[in-house]
Amino acid sequence: MVTFFQQLVNGISLGSVYALIAIGYTMVYGIIKMVNFAHGEIFMVGSFLGLFAVSVLHFTFFPALLFSMIGTGLIGALIEKVAYKPLRNSPPITLFITAIAISMLLKNLVKTNFLAGPNPHSFPEVLSVDVFHIGPVQVSYIQIIVLLTAVILGALLQYFVKKTKTGYAMRVVAYDKDAAALMGINVNRTITITFIIGSALAGAAGVLVGIMYPRLEPTMGTLPGLKCFVAAVLGGIGEIPGAIIGGIVIGFTETMTKAYISSSLADAFTFSLLIITLLVKPTGLLGKKTFEKV
């Protein structure tokens, strides 16, 4: 039972990071119906930006987080402007291939010797490694900070999307792009803002992962990227609360399989969960049923 609660704590802190990445997938899909496969690499870049801020600029945790979020936000906007915007009206597969090429580009760019180089880096300690005991369950200071950061960012996002004018515009564009344009909403600007927010959240997740698992390498973004995409689909792609639930479910499944079944089979379980969900409820947990018009 103690193991279960311990894994519950670990699962929730890992899941909250997955949720942050999954939000980016789901927002971009919601607004332009595109699976942005470069998102996992944005997360990787965020991790390295955090490392740069901490080890070169000697920032503490919070400024480093902010630095990384601003950096990835700008990179996200740049990618959208240069690579995705010219393809707005082309078939989804073209966008998809472009996203894959962008992901290769980011990976190989970070791998060059001017930037990080191909060898793994370790993230310096920016937070204390204290551990609290709640009964027999151990909760580390890092896990609390990670969870708090994720919750605060999630709450800010929810406020932004539901209460501000730009957030309202985002929901309208996601619902009907043409009608939104007719109502005087600047569609291109709204899409760029969506990319900035999604990428900034992935950047934050990158720093948090760097603190939790301090081993950074240029290929670190691919698998979490795929898993968070699974999380977004699981929760119902296009729905922000769905992405959060999906992220936590995926993080939880992963730690539980590692603890009780087999650590090497954990990824297989994550992806089986995806296939089972799609068979039972194809729209995901929170997804709305859509009807196809002829």
Place this chain on the structure above:
Amino acid sequence: MQKNMKKGIIKIVIVVLVFILAKFLIREGIIGAYTERIIITVGINIILALSLNLIIGYTGQLALGHAAFMAVGAYVSAIFTTKLNLPFVPAIILGAVAGGAAGFLIGWPILRLKGDYLAICTLGFGEIVKVLIQNIEYVGAARGFSGIKLFTTFGWIFLFTVLAYILIKRVVNSVYGRDMRAVSQDEIAAEAMGVNAFRAKLLGFIIGCAMAAFAGGLYAHYLMFIDPVSFDFNKSTEILTFVVLGGIGSTSGSVAGAVILTVLPEALRGFGDFIKTYRMLIYSIMIVILMIFRPQGIMGNRELSLQNLMKKGNTFNIKGGEKDGIA
């Protein structure tokens, strides 16, 4: 009829002549071992691109786990040749059957759904296959499967690539192929015309998967060593880029895409240190630029054939008009 037979004979003669010429060049040492290696890789990649193009281009279903079916074929055929001492050709055929069966297992439940679900599920399936192989001790788990005998020679590759091309052509122009193309253009309209969309999609998917598994068998008996990591998501996207670069829905485009993208990284190797170090960077930038300026790929959905070459620039269009979107 007579005319078709004449054309067929001309094609066979050309293919045989090309084969004899290549074989001669290899024997005389004009084509070196390195170039021969690239040619064999090109052949395998052509079969992979053709098989994925059948699923994406002609059936209109986006599949992202093609490397998994390749892995199934590679591992099954390698088990048959090394552990059960079966000859080469039956073993890779059995590998292809296994790949087709895997395609049926994943396609049968998923192809009933509409939208991007096949893409997501095949992606998940790809990861599952990789992780499962990593945990099966019988085939060497994560260390990889070694001790496979070398069977795939230039002759076999040439034969199977030509056969794969002919097979795809025959399938696409058959009754079933017409159903697939109808479904890829508009599924609802096709169903209204009495096409069994589910059956057409499933058939295209299974044939594509079986062919990928066949290519996997060739790959295993060429490299003599296979490991689960070489069949990951990156491999699947590599095959996908062949198809998209060549032009979705164009058989000759898939061949062109596979040839260009296999030779290009090797060619960049020969250009001095700068390009050698950054060749993957250059490769990815080139794909982005290509997608922005020519999103329909090199061939669009047109075909290159003997007839068109003779008519000079008058390319005929099998589908009538540029295709505006798939998946």
